Each structure stands twice: as C-alpha cells, then as structure tokens.
Amino acid sequence: MERNILIYLTILTVIECSKNLGKICDLVTDDLLKQCYLRETLVSLSHSPNQLAVNKLTNTVYFSYDSGQGEYIPAAVQIDTKKVTILKGVKDAFAVTNDPINNEMYFGGSNGIYKYNPALQSLKRLTLKNLDIWWLFFKRLIYFIRFPSLNVYYYHNRSVKPLIPLKNVTVNQFVLDNDENIFFINGTGLYGIKNGKSDIILLRDNPRFLGMAANNKGHVYLCSENEIFVISKMIQKVKKIVNIQGVLGMTFDKDNNMIYSDSHEIVRLLPISKSFSKF
Numbered sequence: 681m682e683r684n685i686l687i688y689l690t691i692l693t694v695i696e697c698s699k700n701l702g703k704i705c706d707l708v709t710d711d712l713l714k715q716c717y718l719r720e721t722l723v724s725l726s727h728s729p730n731q732l733a734v735n736k737l738t739n740t741v742y743f744s745y746d747s748g749q750g751e752y753i754p755a756a757v758q759i760d761t762k763k764v765t766i767l768k769g770v771k772d773a774f775a776v777t778n779d780p781i782n783n784e785m786y787f788g789g790s791n792g793i794y795k796y797n798p799a800l801q802s803l804k805r806l807t808l809k810n811l812d813i814w815w816l817f818f819k820r821l822i823y824f825i826r827f828p829s830l831n832v833y834y835y836h837n838r839s840v841k842p843l844i845p846l847k848n849v850t851v852n853q854f855v856l857d858n859d860e861n862i863f864f865i866n867g868t869g870l871y872g873i874k875n876g877k878s879d880i881i882l883l884r885d886n887p888r889f890l891g892m893a894a895n896n897k898g899h900v901y902l903c904s905e906n907e908i909f910v911i912s913k914m915i916q917k918v919k920k921i922v923n924i925q926g927v928l929g930m931t932f933d934k935d936n937n938m939i940y941s942d943s944h945e946i947v948r949l950l951p952i953s954k955s956f957s958k959f
C-alpha cells in the first residue's frame with residue numbers, strides 16, 4: 681500500500697555523444713524530447729567531498745576541496761564569470777548546503793557547523809559541541825548527519841535532536857522533497873519515508889547509489905557509479921536521460937540546470953532545447 685504513494689524511479693542512461701555531433705552536443709539523452717546537453721566546466725579543481733550547493737541569489741556554487749592537510753577548504757565559483765573565491769575562517773568544510781529563503785550557506789565538518797551570509801560577508805559558528813558533520817540539508821531547519829555514527833539530527837532552539845523516523849538508522853545521505861517525504865541512501869539501498877509516517881520503505885537496492893540532491897522544485901536526483909537518476913512521481917514512468925561516470929556531488933543553479941562534480945572538476949549541464957530547461 682505504502683509503495684503506491686511512492687515514487688517510481690526514472691532511470692537515466694548515458695549515451696555518450698557520437699563524435700559526428702561535434703561540439704554541439706556533449707551528452708545525448710535517450711529522452712523523448714531527444715534532448716542533449718552541453719558540458720560547461722565551471723572550475724577544474726580536485727573535489728573530494730560529496731556535497732555542492734548553489735546560492736540562488738548570486739548563482740554561485742559552493743564546494744570544498746582537499747587542502748592536502750586533512751582538511752577541506754570551502755570555495756565558491758560564480759557561474760557566469762567563473763571567478764573562484766576561497767573562503768577564509770571555516771575550519772574544515774566537508775558538507776555544504778544552502779538556505780534558499782535567507783540566501784545563506786552552511787558548512788559542516790570536524791569543527792561543527794558554520795553559517796555564512798554572502799551578502800553581509802558574515803560567518804558564524806553554531807554553538808554545538810563535539811560535532812563532526814558528514815552531510816547537511818536545509819529545509820526551514822538545519823539537518824545534519826553526524827560522523828562517524830551516520831545518524832540524522834536537526835538543530836532547533838539551540839539544541840540537537842534526532843530526526844525521529846531515522847533514529848538509529850545508518851544514513852549516508854538524505855534529502856526531503858517538497859512534500860516533506862524523506863529519501864535516504866545507505867550501503868544497502870535507497871529508502872523513502874512518507875511524510876508523517878514511520879515505515880521505512882526500500883525503493884531500490886540496485887545499482888548502488890553514491891550521491892543525491894534535490895533540485896529547485898524538490899525533485900530528487902541520485903547518482904550511481906555510471907548513471908544519474910531522478911525519482912519521479914509519475915506512475916511507472918521510466919525514462920533514460922543521462923549517464924555520467926564518477927559523479928561525487930550534484931546541485932542545481934538558479935535556473936535549475938544540473939551541476940555536478942567529479943574528482944577533478946565541477947561541470948554544469950546546459951540543455952540545448954529550452955523546452956527542457958526546467959526538468
């Protein structure tokens with residue numbers, strides 16, 4: 681019964697663009713609209729952590745990179761100018777997310793959580809002790825996964841509380857969609873929890889999902905070693921879109937274009953047809 685209300689996975693598959701399409705298309709999709717994408721490299725920099733986030737006001741991608749000294753340094757690339765800025769003051773930024781209402785960014789790592797307001801250029805460390813952060817997610821509240829337990833908590837009223845349906849559950853990454861359903865991945869598979877319910881429903885245990893992100897409309901995207909997927913609420917609609925190897929993190933710009941990182945660069949995918957630009 682529960683399964684009906686959930687969610688059907690749409691499988692996106694890659695077809696590498698054939699050479700004769702030249703530079704017009706970099707990735708052809710098997711989608712109904714025969715859409716294809718241009719790959720636009722935003723920055724070539726080794727990217728290890730698995731989170732990226734865009735400040736929609738300034739259209740700037742925030743990410744972190746390995747300093748080579750056991751610490752991740754936060755940085756930003758403005759999408760239109762490709763200007764890269766290194767942020768100072770955050771000690772270890774493994775995770776990053778954005779608050780789209782206040783246009784603020786959060787960074788998390790071995791020194792807890794920092795809140796950064798780009799407009800005011802203000803940086804504040806939340807008063808949380810002994811927190812090592814693995815993953816951040818913002819939806820009205822700041823949610824996070826602690827390391828090494830990989831359990832999910834949120835911060836409210838200056839205190840840390842477990843997210844009840846996920847209490848004691850090992851979670852590698854999670855997001856909430858627009859209906860406040862929870863989706864998470866761990867080493868066993870992709871799971872969903874309907875808003876207000878406590879049943880944890882296994883949605884897929886194959887392929888192995890390595891990353892996830894919600895786009896600006898709350899649609900949930902996933903990546904495996906070779907493919908990118910979207911969770912669709914349309915009944916049993918399975919369509920292929922795109923296959924990209926080695927994706928570590930995903931996010932969406934202010935126009936909902938996908939941005940992803942792999943171990944050496946951050947790339948934006950620009951659809952050729954405008955009719956498809958909003959997914």
Ligand SMILES: *[C@@H]1O[C@H](CO)[C@@H](O)[C@H](O)[C@H]1NC(C)=O
Pocket residue numbers: 837
């Ligand atoms: C937050 O704290 C305020 C004041 O201490 C309290 O009145 C309120 O009920 C708290 N809210 C929640 C959701 O715990």
Ligand SMILES: *[C@@H]1O[C@H](CO)[C@@H](O)[C@H](O)[C@H]1NC(C)=O
Pocket residue numbers: 847848
């Ligand atoms: C969570 O784990 C703790 C410690 O292992 C245990 O005491 C507690 O009962 C568990 N809670 C739930 C809801 O399973």
Ligand SMILES: *[C@@H]1O[C@H](CO)[C@@H](O)[C@H](O)[C@H]1NC(C)=O
Pocket residue numbers: 849850866867868869871880
């Ligand atoms: C993933 O979560 C499910 C649901 O709680 C749990 O049964 C499973 O053991 C978890 N997998 C890992 C590797 O912790």
